[in-house]
Amino acid sequence: MPLKVHPDIASLVPYLPGKPIEELERELGIPRAIKLASNENPLGPSPKALAVLTEVTGTLNRYPDGGAHRLRRALADRYKVTPDQVILGNGSDEIIGLLVRTFLSPGDEAVMADQTFVIYKMEVTAAHGVPVIVPLQAGRHDLPAMAKAVTPKTRLLFVCNPNNPTGTMVAAEDVAALMAQVPDHVVVVFDEAYYEYVVSRDFPDSLGYVKQNRNAIVLRTFSKIYGLAGLRIGYGLTTPEITGYLNRVRPPFNANSLAQRAALAALGDEEHVARSRALNQAEMSRVRTELGSLGFQPLPSEANFLYFDVGRSGREIFEALLREGVIVRHIEGRMLRVTIGLPEENTRFLQALKDVLQRG
Numbered sequence: 001m002p003l004k005v006h007p008d009i010a011s012l013v014p015y016l017p018g019k020p021i022e023e024l025e026r027e028l029g030i031p032r033a034i035k036l037a038s039n040e041n042p043l044g045p046s047p048k049a050l051a052v053l054t055e056v057t058g059t060l061n062r063y064p065d066g067g068a069h070r071l072r073r074a075l076a077d078r079y080k081v082t083p084d085q086v087i088l089g090n091g092s093d094e095i096i097g098l099l100v101r102t103f104l105s106p107g108d109e110a111v112m113a114d115q116t117f118v119i120y121k122m123e124v125t126a127a128h129g130v131p132v133i134v135p136l137q138a139g140r141h142d143l144p145a146m147a148k149a150v151t152p153k154t155r156l157l158f159v160c161n162p163n164n165p166t167g168t169m170v171a172a173e174d175v176a177a178l179m180a181q182v183p184d185h186v187v188v189v190f191d192e193a194y195y196e197y198v199v200s201r202d203f204p205d206s207l208g209y210v211k212q213n214r215n216a217i218v219l220r221t222f223s224k225i226y227g228l229a230g231l232r233i234g235y236g237l238t239t240p241e242i243t244g245y246l247n248r249v250r251p252p253f254n255a256n257s258l259a260q261r262a263a264l265a266a267l268g269d270e271e272h273v274a275r276s277r278a279l280n281q282a283e284m285s286r287v288r289t290e291l292g293s294l295g296f297q298p299l300p301s302e303a304n305f306l307y308f309d310v311g312r313s314g315r316e317i318f319e320a321l322l323r324e325g326v327i328v329r330h331i332e333g334r335m336l337r338v339t340i341g342l343p344e345e346n347t348r349f350l351q352a353l354k355d356v357l358q359r360g
């Protein structure tokens with residue numbers, strides 16, 4: 001019997017993750033490959049987070065705490081909200097899915113930028129919603145155009161800030177203008193996966209809107225600066241009303257016990273976060289300068305990656321770099337995204353890029 005699949009699902013393209021190092025080494029027989037493709041913290045997690053993992057192993061036969069009380073309490077204290085304003089996810093990816101399932105009925109609209117985190121469009125399409133896609137303006141979210149794109153059918157509006165893959169940020173006053181226009185039937189999703197890397201003083205206080213009881217949610221994650229991408233844990237900060245609805249669709253044990261414990265320890269290690277941010281700052285500025293001397297001009301970035309036009313097929317350069325054992329990310333056209341790694345990794349990437357360009 002033929003499978004019956006909704007055309008919306010059939011239209012999706014499976015998400016292509018950054019190539020794992022082992023795969024490249026196996027496929028091309030390249031030893032010592034490096035991965036600068038998924039915006040991971042090259043320093044790894046806090047040693048404190050690693051240390052607590054062994055404590056959990058004795059209770060792995062037990063289900064996790066479905067309410068994640070300790071971690072939610074710690075996050076609530078940190079951000080001056082109440083624990084019922086905190087929701088955890090198996091990565092913040094999962095919370096995006098929960099938001100879509102909770103608020104979007106078939107045919108409803110979700111506004112998002114043209115070049116942004118691909119998961120939004122994937123989830124909205126899978127839920128038979130309509131992604132309303134607004135082109136970037138000078139590499140940034142065009143918030144006035146996004147506000148205009150809101151209709152009575154809009155349920156979600158995604159602001160990825162800093163934006164992935166561009167690294168660009170929208171400033172506080174632009175977000176204020178957006179929030180002055182967006183009606184209450186729209187939940188504004190501030191996806192701030194790179195929040196801890198931001199140094200600009202103009203970055204918006206998106207959590208302030210949540211505290212004013214606006215229909216907004218701030219998504220953050222332990223996958224990026226906290227270095228725990230493999231454990232899968234992220235969180236949302238929002239109103240008790242919105243968590244109330246999200247919790248109706250949330251799988252009860254979506255935050256596993258190892259992740260809960262490690263995240264709690266990681267949250268307490270501010271020194272590790274500061275060290276990671278400082279390394280990123282120093283190296284991002286060096287890589288930017290070096291790319292500049294090769295004739296490239298990366299977009300301004302408040303995250304831990306640079307996005308730049310290579311002036312010819314990005315795919316070709318991406319593949320040539322793979323053969324040098326350097327994994328970056330090609331998203332579309334002439335653009336490449338490179339994650340800031342350890343100093344020696346960045347140096348190797350720059351050298352590989354020079355070699356590839358020289359060969360033509």
Ligand SMILES: *Cc1c(COP(=O)(O)O)cnc(C)c1O
Pocket residue numbers: 039090091092093094117160163164191193220221222223224229232233234
């Ligand atoms: C990495 C990333 C996330 C989160 O990932 P999780 O690992 O699922 O927490 C969310 N949004 C953006 C824009 C990201 O780049």
